[in-house]
Amino acid sequence: MSIDLGMPSSGVAFVPHLPDGATPLGRKDFTSDQDVRWCPGCGDYAILAAMQGFLPELGLRRENIVFISGIGCSSRFPYYLDTYGMHSIHGRAPTFATGLATAREDLSVWVITGDGDSLSIGGNHLIHALRRNVNIKILLFNNEIYGLTKGQYSPTSRAGTVSKSSPLGSLDTPFTPVSVALGAEATFVARTMDSDRKHLTEVLHAAARHRGAALVEIYQNCPIFNDGAFDVLKDKDQAAARILWLQDGEEVAAGDHVAVRADDGSIQIVPRATASPTRIVRHSIDTEHPSSAFALSRLTSDGTLAHVPMGVFRQISRPTYDDMVRGQVSAAVDAGGGPATDADLAGLLAGRDTWTVSG
Amino acid sequence: MSKPVQQLERVVIRFAGDSGDGMQLTGDRFTSDAAFHGNDLSTLPNFPAEIRAPQGTIHGVSSFQLHIADHDVLTPGDSPDVLVAMNPAALKANLADLPRGATIIVDTDEFNRRNLAKVGYAVSPLDDGSLESYHVHALPLTSITVDALAEHALTRKDKERAKNMFALGLLSWLYTRPTSTTERFIKTKFAKKPDLLAANVAALRAGFNYGETTEDFAHTYQVSAASMPEGTYRNITGNVALSYGLVAAAHRAGLRLVLGSYPITPASDILHVLSGLKRFGVTTLQAEDEIAGVGIAIGASFGGALGVTTTSGPGLALKAEAIGLAVSLELPLVVVNVQRGGPSTGLPTKTEQADLLQALFGRNGESPVAVIAPASPTDCFDAAIEACRIATAYRTPVILLSDGYLANGSEPWKVPGTSDLPDLTVTFTTEPNGVDADGNPQFQPFLRDPETLARPWAIPGTPGLEHRIGGIEKADITGNISYDPDNHELMTALRAGKIAKIADTIPDLVVDDPDGDARVLMIGWGSTYGPIRQAARSARLTGHHVATTHLRHLNPFPHNTAEVLRRYERVIMPEMNLGQCAMLLRAAYLVDVQSHTAVRGLPFKASELAEVIRTTVDGLEATK
Numbered sequence: 001m002s003i004d005l006g007m008p009s010s011g012v013a014f015v016p017h018l019p020d021g022a023t024p025l026g027r028k029d030f031t032s033d034q035d036v037r038w039c040p041g042c043g044d045y046a047i048l049a050a051m052q053g054f055l056p057e058l059g060l061r062r063e064n065i066v067f068i069s070g071i072g073c074s075s076r077f078p079y080y081l082d083t084y085g086m087h088s089i090h091g092r093a094p095t096f097a098t099g100l101a102t103a104r105e106d107l108s109v110w111v112i113t114g115d116g117d118s119l120s121i122g123g124n125h126l127i128h129a130l131r132r133n134v135n136i137k138i139l140l141f142n143n144e145i146y147g148l149t150k151g152q153y154s155p156t157s158r159a160g161t162v163s164k165s166s167p168l169g170s171l172d173t174p175f176t177p178v179s180v181a182l183g184a185e186a187t188f189v190a191r192t193m194d195s196d197r198k199h200l201t202e203v204l205h206a207a208a209r210h211r212g213a214a215l216v217e218i219y220q221n222c223p224i225f226n227d228g229a230f231d232v233l234k235d236k237d238q239a240a241a242r243i244l245w246l247q248d249g250e251e252v253a254a255g256d257h258v259a260v261r262a263d264d265g266s267i268q269i270v271p272r273a274t275a276s277p278t279r280i281v282r283h284s285i286d287t288e289h290p291s292s293a294f295a296l297s298r299l300t301s302d303g304t305l306a307h308v309p310m311g312v313f314r315q316i317s318r319p320t321y322d323d324m325v326r327g328q329v330s331a332a333v334d335a336g337g338g339p340a341t342d343a344d345l346a347g348l349l350a351g352r353d354t355w356t357v358s359g
Numbered sequence: 360m361s362k363p364v365q366q367l368e369r370v371v372i373r374f375a376g377d378s379g380d381g382m383q384l385t386g387d388r389f390t391s392d393a394a395f396h397g398n399d400l401s402t403l404p405n406f407p408a409e410i411r412a413p414q415g416t417i418h419g420v421s422s423f424q425l426h427i428a429d430h431d432v433l434t435p436g437d438s439p440d441v442l443v444a445m446n447p448a449a450l451k452a453n454l455a456d457l458p459r460g461a462t463i464i465v466d467t468d469e470f471n472r473r474n475l476a477k478v479g480y481a482v483s484p485l486d487d488g489s490l491e492s493y494h495v496h497a498l499p500l501t502s503i504t505v506d507a508l509a510e511h512a513l514t515r516k517d518k519e520r521a522k523n524m525f526a527l528g529l530l531s532w533l534y535t536r537p538t539s540t541t542e543r544f545i546k547t548k549f550a551k552k553p554d555l556l557a558a559n560v561a562a563l564r565a566g567f568n569y570g571e572t573t574e575d576f577a578h579t580y581q582v583s584a585a586s587m588p589e590g591t592y593r594n595i596t597g598n599v600a601l602s603y604g605l606v607a608a609a610h611r612a613g614l615r616l617v618l619g620s621y622p623i624t625p626a627s628d629i630l631h632v633l634s635g636l637k638r639f640g641v642t643t644l645q646a647e648d649e650i651a652g653v654g655i656a657i658g659a660s661f662g663g664a665l666g667v668t669t670t671s672g673p674g675l676a677l678k679a680e681a682i683g684l685a686v687s688l689e690l691p692l693v694v695v696n697v698q699r700g701g702p703s704t705g706l707p708t709k710t711e712q713a714d715l716l717q718a719l720f721g722r723n724g725e726s727p728v729a730v731i732a733p734a735s736p737t738d739c740f741d742a743a744i745e746a747c748r749i750a751t752a753y754r755t756p757v758i759l760l761s762d763g764y765l766a767n768g769s770e771p772w773k774v775p776g777t778s779d780l781p782d783l784t785v786t787f788t789t790e791p792n793g794v795d796a797d798g799n800p801q802f803q804p805f806l807r808d809p810e811t812l813a814r815p816w817a818i819p820g821t822p823g824l825e826h827r828i829g830g831i832e833k834a835d836i837t838g839n840i841s842y843d844p845d846n847h848e849l850m851t852a853l854r855a856g857k858i859a860k861i862a863d864t865i866p867d868l869v870v871d872d873p874d875g876d877a878r879v880l881m882i883g884w885g886s887t888y889g890p891i892r893q894a895a896r897s898a899r900l901t902g903h904h905v906a907t908t909h910l911r912h913l914n915p916f917p918h919n920t921a922e923v924l925r926r927y928e929r930v931i932m933p934e935m936n937l938g939q940c941a942m943l944l945r946a947a948y949l950v951d952v953q954s955h956t957a958v959r960g961l962p963f964k965a966s967e968l969a970e971v972i973r974t975t976v977d978g979l980e981a982t983k
Binding site for chain 2: 016034061062064068078079082083085086088089092097098099100101102103104106107124125325328329331332335336339340342343344349350353356357358
């Protein structure tokens with residue numbers, strides 16, 4: 001059965017906005033009365049500040065915004081935002097968010113998670129939320145280390161990471177979160193960085209506008225256990241050569257280098273002078289086939305950060321799970337003549353095969 | 360030339376065959392006919408976990424037992440009076456349960472050398488005299504069916520598959536039941552397959568006519584309608600009743616029902632039933648795993664829906680951490696655990712009551728939840744409503760402990776009127792309930808109702824009540840994160856006290872002691888209700904006075920539990936575990952509750968429990 005939902009196009013299509021002429025909300029309206037307790041220098045501060053600046057720009061009613069987190073340093077995030085929030089259990093935030101977003105189309109639901117929370121203990125929920133395309137926005141703070149448990153290697157730690165639990169170097173092959181998300185049929189996948197407030201805010205806007213599951217990987221510095229992991233991307237000169245700013249319809253390039261398609265299906269970064277013009281990669285976020293986005297995501301898989309795509313890898317339109325679930329229910333309710341009455345319930349309980357006992 | 364009719368008060372019939380022989384369907388149909396006829400009844404399906412075990416083997420035997428009577432029935436019957444065995448494996452697997460003198464109907468076509476060898480019969484038991492204590496009707500059911508369908512354009516295999524309808528027709532004749540209700544059923548089921556429709560109806564009628572014409576059966580039997588209270592009745596299984604209870608509760612609460620569930624035997628039918636009830640606003644999400652199922656339910660409850668998750672024992676283990684979160688969040692949550700044999704995968708299709716302690720204590724920390732258990736398949740409806748009442752009124756997880764026997768067993772149900780159902784109206788908090796240090800209105804998410812100790816349920820979308828909840832310990836009243844020692848002590852006591860307060864709104868234990876002078880009490884919980892009541896009746900017939908009572912609420916216990924237990928010189932508790940509830944009662948009330956336990960994957964036989972009662976009563980009399 002196909003259901004014509006008149007598919008909404010925005011991630012906040014059914015979320016009540018502030019009325020015209022209302023005093024716009026500001027950063028303070030989204031700041032809770034709780035003291036922020038991350039370590040000095042933690043990248044989470046910058047992300048929180050960006051979020052508190054970004055939320056008023058959405059123009060939504062504050063009470064219709066919900067943040068749900070799992071466990072880890074990043075998962076304290078909801079306590080610091082004066083919205084509705086739930087600090088849940090390790091790895092499971094997408095499940096609570098799925099239940100809430102499906103039950104309530106009038107909410108803007110955000111999941112805050114880290115690399116351990118989302119990719120280790122919660123890997124299963126992450127991939128299923130993405131494939132279902134539930135209208136939730138998942139912000140994955142990736143610092144490539146376990147912070148709250150004090151410094152063990154994580155599923156995104158580079159191979160050979162020396163940590164408390166891997167004194168001779170970690171042996172695990174790390175995940176590239178963007179590759180995982182693309183493999184999990186995600187409809188929106190992006191990457192940004194804690195220290196780049198402007199880009200971070202742009203990506204958050206794009207994620208909020210997307211109707212469906214959005215996975216935003218945010219490179220985030222842990223000053224205590226993995227300090228400087230992304231420093232080469234924060235140094236202006238180095239960044240210019242390393243960061244490939246993804247723009248829809250534009251060539252993928254950094255400095256005098258450009259991305260080209262290789263014969264084996266991968267994307268290579270070569271000096272522009274040597275690049276065959278027919279092979280230069282022009283970024284397209286809404287190409288149905290994910291292979292180009294996936295090839296871009298592999299550029300960081302060696303952990304060297306030599307060439308790092310930043311921005312929206314992929315954004316395609318696909319019906320969301322929660323819209324379709326609600327569509328099936330409302331179609332059935334409408335077909336039954338509106339919300340079930342006592343008589344409808346009586347009919348259900350009696351069924352079709354009754355007999356009567358009389359006195 | 361109709362044959363003489365013999366009146367029976369009751370009969371227990373067991374249909375047994377290969378998993379693919381359609382025994383569950385045959386049993387179901389006979390049940391429906393009996394219900395329609397006005398008999399009281401109780402059923403016990405028993406099937407292997409394998410969908411299609413190797414044909415003709417003991418592993419593949421599936422059976423369906425039903426007990427029909429002209430009086431009220433409490434159990435599916437201890438042992439069958441009639442066994443229909445479609446092959447040697449079905450005979451071998453069930454023979455030990457038959458009393459001498461029972462009737463056996465076998466399909467001789469299946470008693471060939473190959474099938475006999477598969478189950479280790481060197482000589483056919485039909486020929487070696489080993490069945491001489493039984494009334495054996497050896498009939499070539501398969502070939503008669505195929506012959507009866509000679510005119511039908513079907514493959515031989517399809518014709519053979521109709522043999523279960525032939526057997527049903529024969530039994531319908533034997534117990535003087537019209538075949539019309541089953542014919543109606545076949546017409547609906549095979550509406551789109553006219554060939555199969557015609558063949559099944561023909562096989563059913565052929566079976567009926569065969570009984571009438573053959574010399575094999577001297578007379579037919581009649582079990583008259585039972586006298587039951589006035590009303591409209593239907594037959595219903597525990598899982599369907601439980602599903603309807605959830606829907607009825609959500610309807611009466613004015614809440615949307617959201618089910619998060621992962622398929623698991625024997626709970627999956629609840630997911631199936633609820634998935635078909637979207638018309639009632641029911642949202643069902645088949646989750647990626649058990650944990651996601653409960654997470655979805657909790658997320659929905661946070662949003663103001665009635666969040667429910669359904670599972671069986673292994674799934675409850677996986678959900679433990681999330682249930683603990685719901686204890687901490689203090690949100691409504693109904694967790695249905697249809698218990699099966701454990702540990703680990705255990706006996707997926709068999710019944711057990713061994714998850715009681717898991718339900719009560721299977722989480723980290725002091726993590727109290729309400730626990731209730733239905734007593735019978737039809738009580739699954741009321742118990743589900745009660746679970747929803749407690750969950751919403753006290754903002755707490757409630758674990759509803761059904762079991763495999765209740766889930767698949769069925770009995771007649773007097774359909775309740777919707778106005779008789781309790782009003783479960785829920786009020787969400789919409790205004791600030793306190794003031795901050797400066798005297799400004801403030802929402803205090805953990806400021807409790809003094810009656811119930813429940814905290815306010817303020818859902819996202821409510822302006823001015825924005826707040827954060829989580830699994831870290833919260834300060835009393837404000838709900839802010841708190842690591843303060845005294846606060847943790849207080850919050851732990853409040854959470855426990857809230858569950859204890861539920862006892863103020865549950866009925867006292869009711870004792871059944873018709874003689875009024877019993878010195879022995881048999882107490883049960885969950886699905887042991889039927890066997891215990893039946894056992895007591897039968898013990899009383901031999902002059903053994905006994906009282907019975909039944910726990911529906913396992914946490915908290917009813918207020919008068921201690922008083923009832925202390926009233927008797929002996930207290931016996933039968934359980935399908937190693938004595939879990941007995942341990943709780945002993946610990947709570949210092950009463951010497953004696954356990955009688957069995958973990959055979961099957962309900963207790965009433966005769967076994969009657970014997971326990973007699974031994975105990977006799978022992979007590981001897982010491983007088």
